[in-house]
Amino acid sequence: MTTATNIVVEREGRVQRLRAASVPYLLLLPAVIALAAVSLYPTLDGIRASLHRFRYGLDMGFTGGDNFTAVYNDPVFWQAIGTTALFVAFVVSIETLLGLLLALLVARELRFAGLIRVALILPMTIAPVVVGVIWRLLYASDIGVVDPLFQALGLGAPHVLAHPLSAFLGLVTVDVWEWTPLLFLIILAGLQSMPQDPLEAARVDGASALQTFFHHTLPLLRPVLLVAVVLRTIDAVGTFDQIFVLTKGGPGVSTQLISIYAYNTAFLFNQYGRAMAMLIGVLVVLILLMVAAVRLMRRSSQVIE
Amino acid sequence: MSDKTKNTGKSKLLKRRIRRRDFIKGGIAGSALLAGSGIFAPRIIRADTPSITIGSFQDNAMVPFHEYFIKEFTTKTGIAVNYNETNYDTWYQNCKNDGLNKTGAYDIYVMDDNWVPEFAAGKIVQSLDQLGFKANPDILPAGLEMGLWPPKSGARMKDFANDKPELYSIVIIDDVEILYYNKDFFPTAPVTWDDIYNVAKTTKAPDMYGWSPRGVKGNPIMMTYLPLLNSYGGNFVNPDWTPGFAGPEGVGALSRLFSFIPYMPDGVAEYDTDQEVQLMLEGKCTALTEYTGLAQRVDDPSSSKVVGKINMAATPKQVKSGPAIGTFIASVSSGAKNPQGAVQFLEWFTSSETQLEFARKYGGAAVTGSALSDPEAVQKHRWLPAIADAVNNSVEKPRTPDEPKMEDILGTALNEALVEAIAAKANYDAIAQKHLSAAADQITAYLKQQGGYF
Numbered sequence: 001m002t003t004a005t006n007i008v009v010e011r012e013g014r015v016q017r018l019r020a021a022s023v024p025y026l027l028l029l030p031a032v033i034a035l036a037a038v039s040l041y042p043t044l045d046g047i048r049a050s051l052h053r054f055r056y057g058l059d060m061g062f063t064g065g066d067n068f069t070a071v072y073n074d075p076v077f078w079q080a081i082g083t084t085a086l087f088v089a090f091v092v093s094i095e096t097l098l099g100l101l102l103a104l105l106v107a108r109e110l111r112f113a114g115l116i117r118v119a120l121i122l123p124m125t126i127a128p129v130v131v132g133v134i135w136r137l138l139y140a141s142d143i144g145v146v147d148p149l150f151q152a153l154g155l156g157a158p159h160v161l162a163h164p165l166s167a168f169l170g171l172v173t174v175d176v177w178e179w180t181p182l183l184f185l186i187i188l189a190g191l192q193s194m195p196q197d198p199l200e201a202a203r204v205d206g207a208s209a210l211q212t213f214f215h216h217t218l219p220l221l222r223p224v225l226l227v228a229v230v231l232r233t234i235d236a237v238g239t240f241d242q243i244f245v246l247t248k249g250g251p252g253v254s255t256q257l258i259s260i261y262a263y264n265t266a267f268l269f270n271q272y273g274r275a276m277a278m279l280i281g282v283l284v285v286l287i288l289l290m291v292a293a294v295r296l297m298r299r300s301s302q303v304i305e
Numbered sequence: 306m307s308d309k310t311k312n313t314g315k316s317k318l319l320k321r322r323i324r325r326r327d328f329i330k331g332g333i334a335g336s337a338l339l340a341g342s343g344i345f346a347p348r349i350i351r352a353d354t355p356s357i358t359i360g361s362f363q364d365n366a367m368v369p370f371h372e373y374f375i376k377e378f379t380t381k382t383g384i385a386v387n388y389n390e391t392n393y394d395t396w397y398q399n400c401k402n403d404g405l406n407k408t409g410a411y412d413i414y415v416m417d418d419n420w421v422p423e424f425a426a427g428k429i430v431q432s433l434d435q436l437g438f439k440a441n442p443d444i445l446p447a448g449l450e451m452g453l454w455p456p457k458s459g460a461r462m463k464d465f466a467n468d469k470p471e472l473y474s475i476v477i478i479d480d481v482e483i484l485y486y487n488k489d490f491f492p493t494a495p496v497t498w499d500d501i502y503n504v505a506k507t508t509k510a511p512d513m514y515g516w517s518p519r520g521v522k523g524n525p526i527m528m529t530y531l532p533l534l535n536s537y538g539g540n541f542v543n544p545d546w547t548p549g550f551a552g553p554e555g556v557g558a559l560s561r562l563f564s565f566i567p568y569m570p571d572g573v574a575e576y577d578t579d580q581e582v583q584l585m586l587e588g589k590c591t592a593l594t595e596y597t598g599l600a601q602r603v604d605d606p607s608s609s610k611v612v613g614k615i616n617m618a619a620t621p622k623q624v625k626s627g628p629a630i631g632t633f634i635a636s637v638s639s640g641a642k643n644p645q646g647a648v649q650f651l652e653w654f655t656s657s658e659t660q661l662e663f664a665r666k667y668g669g670a671a672v673t674g675s676a677l678s679d680p681e682a683v684q685k686h687r688w689l690p691a692i693a694d695a696v697n698n699s700v701e702k703p704r705t706p707d708e709p710k711m712e713d714i715l716g717t718a719l720n721e722a723l724v725e726a727i728a729a730k731a732n733y734d735a736i737a738q739k740h741l742s743a744a745a746d747q748i749t750a751y752l753k754q755q756g757g758y759f
Contacts, residue, residue: 057424141580162520251574251575
């Protein structure tokens, strides 16, 4: 009798423990399902599409690695990758530098600091397509303001969007204008949450402002900077709207980032499989970069600790 | 009303709880009122009323179609017409998905003519021949042939080499490039590109330009180059799919375009339709080639400074005239719920009577010969004969689903060549040859990779 009761109690206890253990998973389930539906399924379907050939709008079936081979042998793809890398390198480094300078400026108790902060954040709040339209109107060689401004200064009209180099730099300018506020905000948050003791100690020890910045502020800020750079790099690789509105990748292919080329390949040339192969290639490279960045972050955090 | 009364009223309102039953009652009463007032009446189509649904991309040329003609059709036949439109790219994807999945959300797709190869080969649309559609013999043949798959003439893909051409789409607006020229500079219509060049040489930029082209990469600069290429005797592709633009004809055509550089705006490599057209409307250029939609705008005093000064003709020739054609074309979707109603609509809209009304009332780019040459229509809308002339001489783009990629390759090379020529201001032939040869090699490589061509 006692044994039987013990068995029942033990079984009930096990069921209760199982129930208790499964609650967190059950609570997580809706989120997991939602995430799988909006993120995992499209990714898996994209991988499937990259292994198929599409013709006349139809899926013609499994084609193995043909799309990847075609992408690998496509010179325009490599050109787009090169342009993307150059674009990302330019915008991320300029935006980080400017964001840091602005954050250092605003972090101090300046007059109108709040107003300055709001003004600096404004460009980021505008939709990228609208940003593209605004800058297209500024750059346009017939009705824009940039050309007349140069002419008023006694310089020749640059016709920004009509030449490969100026169009590329014009797009970098737009991106810097729009996204420096993001870097500024992240870095500002980092500066404001920074421990003040080491800085004060350095000042007491007679360190100059520059010495304090390079030997204390910057090392303490490194993890925040890395997060900011990683986030901005991922975002910059996918830049699309402004370029689509401003240049559509031209003149020639001078501003054709991988996002524009993949979009054209999918929706203009109807090569869905090839477009997916391109994007999966980019995704793999990005993941590798991110893994490296996270490791770097961990290592730098350990050094600081 | 005193404050006290107001407060009492407010508290009463707050105290009164809206019960579910009250909400439903109110809803029913409101619905009955709205239904009785007839506010929603025009949108409700009874289940037993025959109807068709037409989808299209937005374009000013479609305004008479949806504002007048679909209502006329309903009045005459009793078939209700639902009409939806969205932007070009979105509509292309929407109707393609609808057709591939046979959803039947639309009975008729209004399409760009270069969608026909993909939509017909992929059975996204139905064969009009098999639906019993009777094409009006009055329709200009060049426009009518845009709806055939496989094409009746020119290069054909191997998969369809022996298939009999069937009509999958029917032209509804004969959009084609025509020449617009300022009568102050050309007492008579220029016949050759040399005529235009000779007048261009007398212009002084920036007050007056001798030519206003589209220079943006891809489709825009292609629309500038194709009438030149065709007129110099070149081809986008030859009947065996080899590129036909890298020889002396294509190089001559591109060099001719470059010869206008001193008489074109400096930033022309970034010019698209809006900038190109604006120059003409401001009276700042002597001539340009553009689609028919500009014809009505040049006489609109609210947007034009050259009212009555611009005339229209077929695009100039060198060895022949060869404007690019870009028709608005319509098909019955693969999943159409009322295919016979759709056929009835298309037969009615492309009939000689309806097209005559389209030409007379709106000056639209009608698809029938009789409408474009009707004396009353021509007297009111002087551009109609130019449209007929241009359609009859038009040259279609390669009929293949890979045409957009081919156009992108050549359109990118043309833009690069233009940028280089503007910077160099010399060696036009060499620049043209270098870029055209590279584009030809790239297109050939692409077609070989795709298969089904050589």
